[in-house]
Ligand code: 5GP
């Protein structure tokens with residue numbers, strides 16, 4: 001995609017702090033880090049969301065996340081890591097090129113706000129009804 005900012009990063013037309021690349025994925029530091037070491041993994045092939053990305057690229061992104069999490073453990077002394085991935089403007093996806101955020105929490109660093117949602121028990125009937133709908137759709 002000509003105008004896509006992450007495609008431009010893959011092509012080297014926009015500079016980035018590259019961490020790693022292979023034939024399918026590109027890994028680089030986020031320029032607005034939520035914490036030290038906030039890193040993005042993207043497929044080199046343009047795909048906006050989880051609905052467009054191929055299964056091969058999805059597997060490549062997510063298996064790279066395991067290697068990157070290991071590296072965060074070893075190189076940054078990260079005790080914990082949040083893996084976050086947004087699809088669509090309605091959930092505040094800003095860049096429409098699939099990307100997986102890995103946000104490490106380095107020993108002694110403050111909590112990552114994004115991960116602190118309040119737990120409120122739901123309506124069990126509604127939970128069951130929605131689960132059944134999804135189950136039926138996955139069988140279809
Ligand atoms: P999301 O689409 O999941 O909301 O987040 C997009 C992420 O991409 C943001 O965390 C933002 O800081 C990052 N980002 C946007 N533009 C650039 C850029 O040009 N370079 C880098 N390295 N990160 C970017």
Ligand code: ZN
Pocket residue numbers: 001004005006007008045046047096097
């Ligand atoms: Zn793109």
